[in-house]
Amino acid sequence: MADGAAITNDAFLRACRGLPVERVPVWFMRQAGRSLPEYRAIRGEGSMLESLARPEVATEITLQPVRRYGVDAAILYSDIVVPVHAIGFGVDIVPGVGPVVEQPFREARDLNRLRPLDPETDTGYVLETVRNLVAELDVPLIAFAGAPFTVASYLVEGGPSRSHALTKRLMHSDPGLWAALLDRLADLAIASIGSQLEAGAAAFQLFDSWAGALATDEYRRFVLPASQRVFAELRGRGVGASSGTEGRGRVGAQETAPGIHFGVGTGELLELLAKAGADVVGVDWRVHLDDARERLGPDVAVQGNLDPAAVLAPWPVVAERAVEVLDRNAGRPGHVFNLGHGVLPETDPEMLERLVDLVHGYQAAP
């Protein structure tokens, strides 16, 4: 592990743990990426999978929004298909489309194409990027991976899908094979996030981006067990928890990495996302934050929930809607400000700069 710059700003971690903070921490999903001119300048042509496999490039891209916006957390520039790509399943990320799978997952023998991840060998570039970042950053770095359901959806559909019809067909028509698939993908998520934490990331987010396509009972039966295992196996991990070397506990000894769980359109699933084992549940813009907190109860922190499309409006509208999000939380501990989904490519970076200032300057009414 790198010696590491000290985390001098721990507001994000404190909020994840439900502790009081001096100012509400903020970061943005997809803060590193297409909306930034400095990203477009360094990114070049070719597959995103190539650019994130170059540690110096991935490090710089991860740092860009931290420098520009002054956000309270960095998130690794990577993608949820990196582990399946790294073990050779045959995935690429096509610009304007998303992840595309050459030979989709169809039958039991496709399980053989999902061998365990050896993080140092298969994704050494990720870990090198994490170590670079930890040496540079004075805010926490968020590790991440795709949740078993959402990664499975890409593997089964062969690409992005609106209906997730083939995925749902597989879970219902062959529950045993489905469970085996999710089990493999849970292993990949655990290995990937686990290695990022070991390399110095201070928190992690499990993206179940498309879980909102599922009926509640479907989620409970076919998805929850695998996601629960991911959170259970990662519980207690983190640099602060590793035995040994003095000084590794950058955020305070015995402080383990909090876990965030997120998907869009999950209003009906919020309680179940928490039940999966998350410390923090991401909420999209469809649910008022006070309603979300009521559904989740006092022991779970929340992250969100300004509509990414709202940021395209004129500043007074952006400001009004951001304040509404903050007001609905009403100063309760355990709120990480974020968008309700990733930054849209057409976003004006200046709006996000102003938004960070607004969140940092906000004081809840007493």
Add this chain to the structure above:
Amino acid sequence: MADGAAITNDAFLRACRGLPVERVPVWFMRQAGRSLPEYRAIRGEGSMLESLARPEVATEITLQPVRRYGVDAAILYSDIVVPVHAIGFGVDIVPGVGPVVEQPFREARDLNRLRPLDPETDTGYVLETVRNLVAELDVPLIAFAGAPFTVASYLVEGGPSRSHALTKRLMHSDPGLWAALLDRLADLAIASIGSQLEAGAAAFQLFDSWAGALATDEYRRFVLPASQRVFAELRGRGVGASSGTEGRGRVGAQETAPGIHFGVGTGELLELLAKAGADVVGVDWRVHLDDARERLGPDVAVQGNLDPAAVLAPWPVVAERAVEVLDRNAGRPGHVFNLGHGVLPETDPEMLERLVDLVHGYQAAP
């Protein structure tokens, strides 16, 4: 108006009105279409807009699922962009993509491209199809149109969109222009549905398919007023309500056409969809039907809510999930069985046949 075959099966209309029925009525959104071999045989190549403009073809396509499945209602084979296409806005439906707009709506002068609809002149083929159908059918025919927001989204985005970012930007950055746009589109929906009812349709559905992309407050401020006006102006219309000629009241004198309102992912919006003035609110599969009824209260009927992807599973799974939907309604009056969104193209028609039989044979536990 055609003399009209009598509606001998009024279970659908009774359920829409919250009246007791002998058996639960059922129809399927997109029941006419790509899942049927007899549709693919007659449909031919070319734009869907061409096929639905040929009354003999549109009539046959509308009748196909009624014959095959024995559903309790027919829905006109048409599309929500037909009125804007008919007045020359420049819209086509591209196979595999959806509606595509040549010159998207951008500024105030684009309002001039949205003149009022003269149904007999602009969409005479639709009315001829409706009259043909009314002369043939012994179940009610459902008229429909796109709700102002969802049609606006296509016009502003230029095609299907996941984020609806440009549409949201317009509503927030120029609320006056947005209101004027929705006003024009409300007029189109009223003229279109009004003319279909006048021609003999017995009920109508207003599709606000993508309203679920909106935050609650956004819906309330920017969408609800226009949708409310559509329902208000159509209230009291229908063949039974027209003055004059004996025998026009095919569903019983003074019986006016019930209105259904539907969008996907609208769990947080259900009460507002009812508030728009609907007699029936369509519910997608994300919300349990008993929860939906609780949110909606006793005065509103519900339609739904089996996941269209569920129908791709083996029959025992389909049956189990369909019974769960029925059990959750628990025999209360005011339930129209349907899928929670349109029939997927890859659906096996035999599954829908069996599903109709199952729904018709269902008896709620006493």
